[in-house]
Amino acid sequence: MSKYQTIAQAVKEGNVSNISASEGIKVYPHSLSESGNVKLVMIKDNQTKYILAVGEGPLFDELQGSVEGGVKACPLTHENRLVINKYFDYTVPRAFGTQIATIGLGDRLGIASPGHIKTVRGRNVRPILAQQSIRELNLTGRDYKQVVDAACFAAFQEGYKDGFGADGDHLKVEADIELALGLGFTMLTLDCSEYIDNSIEGLSAAEQAAKYAALPEDVRKHYESRYLNQEFTIAGTSVTFDQETLAKNVLIYGPAIDFMEHIYNKYIKTADREIDFEISIDETATPTAPESHFLVAKELYARGLTIYSMAPRFIGEFQKGIDYIGDIEQFEKELIIHAGIADDFGYKLSIHSGSDKFSVFPIIGKHTKGRFHVKTAGTNWLEAVRTVAKVNPGLYRRMHQHALEHFEEATAYYHVTTDLSKIAPLDQVADADLADTYMNEDNARQLIHITYGILLQAKDAEGKSLFKDEFYSTLSDQEEAFEQSLISHIGKHLDLLGK
Numbered sequence: 001m002s003k004y005q006t007i008a009q010a011v012k013e014g015n016v017s018n019i020s021a022s023e024g025i026k027v028y029p030h031s032l033s034e035s036g037n038v039k040l041v042m043i044k045d046n047q048t049k050y051i052l053a054v055g056e057g058p059l060f061d062e063l064q065g066s067v068e069g070g071v072k073a074c075p076l077t078h079e080n081r082l083v084i085n086k087y088f089d090y091t092v093p094r095a096f097g098t099q100i101a102t103i104g105l106g107d108r109l110g111i112a113s114p115g116h117i118k119t120v121r122g123r124n125v126r127p128i129l130a131q132q133s134i135r136e137l138n139l140t141g142r143d144y145k146q147v148v149d150a151a152c153f154a155a156f157q158e159g160y161k162d163g164f165g166a167d168g169d170h171l172k173v174e175a176d177i178e179l180a181l182g183l184g185f186t187m188l189t190l191d192c193s194e195y196i197d198n199s200i201e202g203l204s205a206a207e208q209a210a211k212y213a214a215l216p217e218d219v220r221k222h223y224e225s226r227y228l229n230q231e232f233t234i235a236g237t238s239v240t241f242d243q244e245t246l247a248k249n250v251l252i253y254g255p256a257i258d259f260m261e262h263i264y265n266k267y268i269k270t271a272d273r274e275i276d277f278e279i280s281i282d283e284t285a286t287p288t289a290p291e292s293h294f295l296v297a298k299e300l301y302a303r304g305l306t307i308y309s310m311a312p313r314f315i316g317e318f319q320k321g322i323d324y325i326g327d328i329e330q331f332e333k334e335l336i337i338h339a340g341i342a343d344d345f346g347y348k349l350s351i352h353s354g355s356d357k358f359s360v361f362p363i364i365g366k367h368t369k370g371r372f373h374v375k376t377a378g379t380n381w382l383e384a385v386r387t388v389a390k391v392n393p394g395l396y397r398r399m400h401q402h403a404l405e406h407f408e409e410a411t412a413y414y415h416v417t418t419d420l421s422k423i424a425p426l427d428q429v430a431d432a433d434l435a436d437t438y439m440n441e442d443n444a445r446q447l448i449h450i451t452y453g454i455l456l457q458a459k460d461a462e463g464k465s466l467f468k469d470e471f472y473s474t475l476s477d478q479e480e481a482f483e484q485s486l487i488s489h490i491g492k493h494l495d496l497l498g499k
């Protein structure tokens with residue numbers, strides 16, 4: 001007799017909605033699925049999730065798990081995820097193209113996607129549930145298989161059939177691109193920052209002219225024949241590239257454009273499926289001038305590329321986990337041009353470090369005409385921390401203190417202007433006030449945001465995790481609270497974006 005016999009019987013009858021959680025077992029009713037004579041449902045037994053399978057047929061046989069009383073309890077392994085993908089196509093990541101708004105929902109923990117699905121369901125936006133950069137994988141110790149597994153199982157758990165994407169984010173080298181494509185990623189964000197030479201900006205006009213003159217003649221003639229002293233209308237604004245402006249842009253962006261063309265021709269054009277190809281030129285030392293964005297776009301399309309989205313670096317500060325910092329009026333003026341360029345070429349404008357940029361979301365939604373890609377990641381981690389701070393103050397205090405002690409180390413990975421002196425001392429904050437005091441204050445948000453890797457990988461002298469195990473255990477017990485926190489916080493993002 002299986003311990004899951006009651007649930008299995010309800011599954012066979014096709015009605016699990018009235019099964020109450022018992023003996024630490026939770027049933028996810030939206031996961032009830034069938035293929036042939038096999039029915040499935042996802043459960044959580046204490047803190048471990050399984051897919052229960054009943055019936056007879058290839059699906060039952062192909063899933064790996066332990067069988068008792070005719071019920072197979074299948075762990076959420078990579079192998080079982082591939083079986084679920086084979087029989088339920090809505091659990092497979094997909095590309096979306098340029099005509100619908102998408103939101104990147106980077107989940108550094110692998111447990112946020114059910115809450116993300118509950119947030120986007122019914123809205124005119126589609127989620128990129130599996131979105132992690134190599135930087136995040138290195139800091140969390142996860143891999144791309146785990147990232148996609150978590151998203152696929154979440155779609156199964158929630159019975160989410162509107163589609164979700166998987167973004168290999170900020171990829172810089174071909175090995176990572178090949179890895180992501182091989183694992184079924186449907187979006188690639190090509191990070192071109194290593195090929196963008198911002199030091200050019202600091203040279204004198206004479207020094208720039210000398211460097212430009214040293215370029216191969218065919219390169220100079222290529223750009224001069226296309227752009228020199230020609231007037232272009234960009235989103236209603238007139239732009240002319242004189243010799244100095246053209247030379248500067250070719251020096252800064254020329255190698256990056258060649259890199260974009262190489263990757264597109266080698267991997268995107270030849271792919272056996274639709275790939276949403278994003279160009280990221282946002283992680284650079286200086287903002288992307290609108291005319292530079294235009295030159296990159298014009299050159300790419302002249303070379304036969306078509307892209308899904310482009311992420312320029314906007315003026316002002318898009319720092320991690322906090323609102324926009326800068327002159328919103330000037331930001332809007334340039335945003336109109338950036339959005340107009342994207343519109344003219346038919347791709348979407350992508351907003352990186354989109355977490356919590358509440359003051360500029362309305363104008364982003366307006367000027368992109370609701371066709372945007374906004375990326376978040378850190379804010380989802382912070383909602384998990386907020387949840388823990390509310391129910392496990394002792395754990396939060398230990399994490400907060402560890403973050404303070406290792407903050408400088410974390411600034412090697414992310415640019416922030418955090419002022420630690422403005423963060424309230426732990427001993428002056430009551431347990432009940434931890435979440436509001438720290439998760440609603442910019443400096444504390446950034447302290448916890450950029451130390452995520454340090455906190456998740458911290459170990460004691462015996463090699464036992466200092467925080468990670470208890471952190472995940474707390475969140476498993478607080479699954480609904482974490483989901484509600486995401487629904488509220490990411491919901492606020494989408495409301496202000498007009499979605």
Ligand SMILES: O=C(O)[C@@H](O)[C@H](O)[C@H](O)C(=O)CO
Nearest residue numbers: 133135352353354375376377
């Ligand atoms: O932290 C990272 O590496 C990513 O989340 C990266 O910042 C991402 O492209 C992003 O912009 C999330 O808001």
